[in-house]
Amino acid sequence: MIAPSYVPRDRDADRAQAERLVGELYKQVTLVNESMELEPDPIILAQMSRVRDDLRFAADLLFAYQAGLAVTVPDPATGCFLVERIAVTDGLPDSSETVLLWVAPESGLEDGPYMGYWDQGWWMLDSSLATHVTAWAHRPGVGQ
Numbered sequence: 317m318i319a320p321s322y323v324p325r326d327r328d329a330d331r332a333q334a335e336r337l338v339g340e341l342y343k344q345v346t347l348v349n350e351s352m353e354l355e356p357d358p359i360i361l362a363q364m365s366r367v368r369d370d371l372r373f374a375a376d377l378l379f380a381y382q383a384g385l386a387v388t389v390p391d392p393a394t395g396c397f398l399v400e401r402i403a404v405t406d407g408l409p410d411s412s413e414t415v416l417l418w419v420a421p422e423s424g425l426e427d428g429p430y431m432g433y434w435d436q437g438w439w440m441l442d443s444s445l446a447t448h449v450t451a452w453a454h455r456p457g458v459g460q
Contacts, residue, residue, distance in 0.1 A: 336380035360432035401451040404438075409452055411435045416453045423448035431455075 438446035
């Protein structure tokens with residue numbers, strides 16, 4: 317049996333799980349800090365410091381996701397950015413702005429992001445109709 321390439325996610329459940337994991341990661345950061353106070357070896361201290369920083373970074377990244385930010389690659393030349401997804405029920409972009417779009421599984425497409433725009437309806441950048449749009453985001457450094 318071949319596994320489907322897209323597994324629908326429940327963003328509310330994901331956020332609750334991310335919030336729980338963020339708390340656990342920060343607990344681990346605290347434990348590492350407490351252990352560092354007792355460690356005399358500078359080499360071990362340096363290693364513990366790297367572990368602590370990695371745990372803190374993971375917690376911050378998960379917190380960003382839990383808060384509604386998403387990691388995306390809008391253009392292969394630009395690399396990876398954190399962008400804030402805006403639910404279509406919370407507002408619409410200016411019709412002159414090209415934005416990132418996310419769609420529901422009912423659209424028949426992967427979640428996204430896709431480049432598109434709003435003009436009395438959602439459109440993909442190639443001017444094809446975009447259906448089941450769930451969220452959008454300003455492109456990093458553009459239009460905000």
